[in-house]
Amino acid sequence: MNVEKLREDFPILKKPIIYFDSACMSLKPRQVIEKVSKYYTDYTACAGRSSHKFAHEVEIQVAGTRKEVKCLINAKRDSEIIFSKNTTESINLIANSFGLKPGDEVIISDKEHNSNLLPWLKLAKKGIKVVPVESNEDNTFNINNFEKAFTENTKLVSVVHTSNMDGVTNPVKEIVKIAHNNNAAVLVDAAQSVPSKEVDVQSLGVDFLAFSGHKALGPTGTGVLYGKKEMLEKLDQFLMGGETVVDSTYTGYEPEELPARFEAGLQNYAGIIGLGEACKYLKKVGLKNISRHEFKLNKMLSEAFADNEKISILGPKDPEQRAGIFSFIVSGMDIHDVSGMLSASRNIMLRSGAHCVHSWFNKRGLKGSVRASMYLYNTEEEAQAFIDELNKILKF
Template sequence: MSFSADKIKADFMILNQLVNEEPLVYLDNAATSQKPTTVLATVEQYYRRNNANVHRGVHTLAERATAQYEAARQKVQHFIHAKESAEVLFTRGTTTSLNWVAKSYGEASVHQGDEILISVMEHHSNIVPWQQLAKRQQAVLKYIDITPEGLLDMNSLRSQLTSKTKIVSLAHVSNVLGVVNPIQEIAHLVHEAGAVLVVDGAQAVPHQKVDVQELDVDFYAFSGHKMLGPTGIGVLYGKRHLLEQMEPVEFGGEMIDIVTEQESTWKELPWKFEAGTPNIAGAIGLGAAIDYMEAIGVDNIQQHEQELMQYLWPKLTAIPGLTIYGPAKLEQRTGIITFNLEDIHPHDVATAMDMEGVAIRAGNHCTQPLMTRLGCGSSARASFYVYNTTADADKFVEALIATKEFFSYGTI
């Protein structure tokens, strides 16, 4: 597929509509992406033709459904370059994936006095599970700071890694700062300290190539709905030897091998973690999303976002009173622009932008410790993706300027 953002946009029917009598410009992609017609058609086709439970039946529909479901797992394996499909677990999303690691691996590996290390830029989904684990195990939760530019402070990381550190859990890409963390370098430091590295890849996998073997991460979590796939489906990658040590978090049908009145044994990887009827349609839809992304080329997606940022950045920095959070060097960030506009509340900014047809996010973005660190209670966020165009960028700037003028002079 030759790259054209305008042609790609035509694959997303939802974008062809008016919002408040204005053409929709969707810039809330860090929260969730839209879905191309191929993904919608694939999910519909599963329900229309192949709807059956997986792994359990020998009839034709069950075999078709199982084949599609496991093919999706193999697509994920190849997409993130896992060594084998058994290292790919289907979950409900990034949050569930991180909770599984904290609950299963964490409780078996972290004991009283041990240390868990995360950063101040983390999403709540990568904070709260570790808080709870630390409380249960009487462990110590420590935070890596950020630099004034909004980068992960590597000196802070090095100084806090000790022989007591058991788990380090970090975002690959910050959902607020847009900064890309040096995961491969971090993995080397973490492993030298004898700890394991857990990575929240929710904001990375949709936007750049991820090779879990090259990065040498121990666990990697991401969500389908942020990468053109359905909601309710996610992935937890784990190195085989670690997954084999772990106990399942949920129990019931599908994940068992033998059940007697008093004892049970589990299936082999990956099925020992997938209790009950899985999100079959979601997994199949995620497989279709991966097909779509690979047809475009993930490198092309990343390059397109970089070009959009290079186009947009000088226009934004020319707006008086606009504060943008995160690094100013565009090669250090993705297509996430988190900002505040003078003394206008972010919710008011987002509401005014919506009246112009521009959909952005406002609030604390599930990063309250980071908001505190940045000295603001909340902020607005525009996040760009593969179907956004320079015309979308222009409309975003125009709407920002119109919002500023409205709250300054009462006209828009």
Template sequence: MTFNPENYRCDFPILDQLVNDEPLVYLDNGATTQKSLAVLEAIQDYYHKDNANVHRGVHTLAERATKRYEEAREKARAFINANSTKEILFTRGTTTGLNWVAQHARTFLKPGDEILISIMEHHANLIPWQEACRATGATLTYVYLKDGQLDMYDLAAKMSEKTKVVALAHVSNVLGTINPIKEITAMAHQAGALMVLDAAQSVPHMAVDVQDLDVDFMAFSGHKMYGPTGIGVLFGKQHLLEEMVPVEFGGEMIDFVSEQEATWKELPWKFEAGTPNMAGAIGLGAAIDYLTAIGLEQVTAHEQELMAYTLPKLSAIDGVTIYGPATAKDRAGVIAFNIDGLHPHDVATALDYEGVAVRAGHHCAQPLLQYLGVPSTVRASFGLYNTKADCDQLIDAVLKTKEYFHGTL
């Protein structure tokens, strides 16, 4: 069946509005996606009918809340094909998950060890490793780019027996570059290193199978996959999570507490201290149901079609510079660009006057932009509800912006 985004736009009521007297075109999905009625209704239903703390009470509401919370965990497990729900930890989002893994790495890193990351990393997959190196004396080593993509020769040259962790984005939040993670994971494991995956920009847009990729840890966020904010998942192989010490303590992560010591519950609950984000987890479960019903293969194909439609049109505009892979097939639904002589914030403001919502700034990837030689860019990022008409409105808005500031088309 042919994917038609118009069939799903009605599920996102926020899209049905005017911004500056123009139809809203929301192209900031890389920052956060909109929420479907199914997600909003699931959260409301929980608060209306089942609001109680989980894993604590034996009354009916508590048991219903616990059931829905753990059902959401199972949905997350199936969505990424983890081996067990013991490998699915609920977090506040991708940043929290990556920080937990970096904290764990401090227990085995030592001077002379190396952590391998790329220059295209989001700060959430960069700063925790900087701090781990600062605390342990390990070295942070960068892999650079070639033609907007990860330079695999550079990666191979820098992978060695000193490499203890390889931490990479599956998809660059700036360039849209899709990294060959399965191949890199095999290289990391051959070197004896752990593979850590930032999947914030991939899980919402393509099928991700952690067993097929063989990654050791993977983090992603609910709010980038049409779910609520404040909820995310850290996947970890069970034997590795068994070795990890929790980052937070107290509440329902405990098993037994005496005056001087305590023991922890089994996985996954030993990592979920305090009152968890029950509504967020249930909302995430509803988002997973929504994406599963549509089919990620269809979502991927649709966003690739939008990219193939938009990239050449934007590239054809004189004075527009596009960053990242030159062809649509090598990138996910993200386009970062600049207009000669214009500050990205001015461009984004002008686009907003035309109803087009994009991101402008360094996109939490300052080392990448320094490497590219620009302080900031404009970024358009697609979602399943975007249409070719949205893309046309973006192109038209860019042309109008260029004409307004430069006086000519």
């Protein structure tokens, strides 16, 4: 993987910045930007309705993205790929359509993003029980606690694959095996894993999986819900409107086939088409190469501060277990001051706060952490600049 060459594809990197906030939003390569622009300049139209040339082109392109996404996560069928706005909407679709009833239980982890906590807490108001599984001391997944969380009422497990807070990847294959043995379905929040590692839905055995295009080089406002055909067919419809039904009268309607029944109204065609290009880009670079690269950079940061008493790194010591995320707290310093100083001195762009995992920080009486999240376009020079600047702050 030639990072210097690849950086030429990202026009925004001409600016004098060190972008370490990809867990929030990835930068976009020229190929994706051009593909989006082409939709607006050459064939602006909607799919599935009109029968003119532009509309046909949109249909072809949208179908092309569906195939690309299917290949990216190794789904069995194109129709198992539902386009949404983001991970949040994909998870809300399941929360609203799975048919959970008062008394049913949903198991989550204790490190969920609000996107995979709040939809369940909303259901808790209607009598559904939400059971968070406590992690190990080092923030890795505790399988024993997980096994103990099941009751005969457990219907669904909804867990994060790779945490945006500390980069830890949960053992989804094992989680799925245990959940299925207990007759529960599994939804995985793959917002952080799909952009950076090989995710194979068939090998993992998950029933549903959600991710966002915008963290995976794709345009904003693009997301995906994967579901096994037989599981999607059991779901109630969520958003209703144009293209979700075959026919309707004043008193009823006949639902569309998959995936249209879950894609209500005119879609974000430009975004979806751009997402297809992002998938091609990820495939070309190779997800294994991306994971390896992220680990190399995270190892640099982790080793530089491993023995520094002022720095607490969230998650396990071993950077190999923390993907491209280096999340830390500086003792005696406000998290926002640290990120502000890194931004002011070298334009190092990172994020400070609770990263939408308020529940975990609140339990510990913490405000949050500073998070450097690295991706395929970051370099060893940038990692070294971060180390130098943070060391200066620590001395100061």
